[in-house]
Amino acid sequence: MSTPIPPAIELCSLAKSFGELQVLRSIDLKVTQGEVVCIIGPSGSGKSTLLRCVNLLETPTGGQVLIDGIDITDPHSDIDEIRTRIGMVFQQFNLFPHLDVAGNLTIAQRRVLKRSRIESNDKAVSVLKRVGLSDKLHSYPRQLSGGQQQRVAIARALASDPEMMLFDEPTSALDPELVGEVLDVMRGLAEAGMTMLVVTHEMGFARRVADRVVFMDGGLIVEEGPPDQVIGDPQHERTKRFLEQVFER
C-alpha cells in the first residue's frame, strides 16, 4: 500500500477462541477513515466478538488489530489512549446508573482527558444537543426511555471526540417504536463523516447508510461489498439463505 494515511481500522488474520470454541477464524478487514461498514450475519457468527476485539474488550488469540496503523495487540501499546479514539456503543447501553446524564457525559472527559469542569460541561451540552436530548442533562438513566438511553450512550462516546465509533447491535434491546430515533442519530453521524463499524440486524439501515456491508458466518467473512450488492444481490448461498430468513419475518 502506498497510501500515506493508514486505515482507521485494520484487522489482519484476526482470530479469537474461547477455549476449544473458535469464534473468529481468520478475519481480514479494513475500514478507511470516514467509511461506514455494517457487519451482518446470524447470531453466533462472531460479529460482536470481532467488534469487541477492535478496542480489545476481547483479547485476540491470533492476528493483529491496527488502529491508525498502530498495532494494539502489541502489549507495549497504550491501549487506554487508543480507546479514547474509539467510541463504543453497547446493545445494553451500559450507562452509569449512579450518575446523571451530565455525569455520564463528563466523567471520562474529566478523568481520562483531564478536561476542566467547564470545558467538559460545554462538551456535554453540545453532544447532548447533537442527539436531540438537550433537556435531559440532569436526568438519571432510569428516568429515560430505552431509545433516549441509547442516544445518551452515543453522546457519551462522542464527548471524548473519538475518531471512529463501534456500534454493537445498538437497537437490538429496544422496543420497535424506539429504534428509529437511534438510527436517525447514527445516520446523522455517518453523514457528518464519522468512521463507523456497526454490527446490526437493521437491513434497511445497512442498505441506506453503509458504504460497505460485510456478511459473516462461522467466524469468517463470507461476502463483502456495497450494500446493494451484498443485501440486494448476494452471491453466496449462505448469504442468500440468511437474508431470506431475515426478510421473511
Next chain:
Amino acid sequence: MTEGHVGVDGIRPPRQTAGMSKRRKAQLRRWAIYVATLVVIAVVVLSADWAKLQSVFLDPQIFRDLFPEIITIAAKNTVILAIFAFSGGLVLGLALALMRLSSVKPYRWAALAYIEFFRGIPALLTLILVGFVLPIALQVRIKQILPFLGDYGTPAVGLAIVAAAYLAETIRGGIEAVPKGQMEAARSLGMTNSQALRSIIIPQAFRVMIPPLTNEFVLLVKDTSLVFVLGVSASSQDLAFFSRAAVQDTLSGTPFIAAALIYLAITLPLTAVSRQLEKRSGDYTSGRKKRAAVAAAEANALEPGGIEPGNFGQAGMPGGNFR
C-alpha cells in the same frame, strides 16, 4: 363419590376417617396451641415475685448511680472501638475483596486464606493473637505502631482484623453484583482499571452493600464486648465489662438491663435505617442484581475462583479478561 363408599383396597377415603375436615382439625390444633401458651404465661405471671424482680432488675437508685459513667466511659468506648474497628476493617476488607477478584492467582489464594482463617477461628482468639502473641512472642506492639489510637489501638486492630474477613466477602459480593457492562463501558472510554473501579464500580457496589454493611457494623458493636480479654483499666471499660463489674458491685441485675438498653439504643436504629435503605436501594439496581448481592453478602458464601482468569495482570486488580 357415594357417601360411605369403601375404596378398592378396602381403605375408606381419607376425608371420612376422623369424622371432621382437615380444616377443622387445623383450627382445633391452633386453638390448642393458643390455650397452652396462655396457660404458660398465666403460670409465669402468677408465680413470679414481681416486687423481687423489680428490685433486682429495675432498682431506680442503682440505675441512677450508673450514670454518667455508663455513657461517658462504657458506651463511649464501645462506640469508638466499633467505629475504629469498622473503618480499619473496611479498608483492609476492600483490599482483600480486590485481591479475591484479582486475576493473579497468588493474590486470590492469599486473600482466601486470610478470610478463611479469621472467619474460622473465634474472634477472642484473634484478640489474644494481637494482644498477647504479637507483643510477647514477636515484640510487636500495636500501641507503638499506631500511637494515635491510644488505648483503643490493640483492641481496634484485633477487631478490625476479624471484621475485614467478613467485610471482604460482603464487598466482593457488592462488586460482583455490578453488571460486567459497566466495567466494559468505563474501559471503552479509556479509563484505566483502577479509575473504573474508583469512579464507576465501587460507588455502585457500595450502594448495594449499605444494608449488609450496616449489619456487619451491628455485629461489630456487639463484638466489642470481647475486648475485656486484653485487660481493662478504669477508663477503658466497654459497655459489657462495665455492666459485669457493676452487677458484681451492686449484687443487682439492674446494670445488666441498663447495658442491654444502651446496646439496643445503638443497634436498633441502625437496623431500622438499614431496612429503609434496603427498600430504597432498588432505585436503579434491578431487583435481581440487588438480591443476588445481598444474598451473596449475607451468606458470605465462599466460591473459589469467582472471576475468570485473564491476562489482566497490571496491578492484579479485578476487571474483565481484557487489558
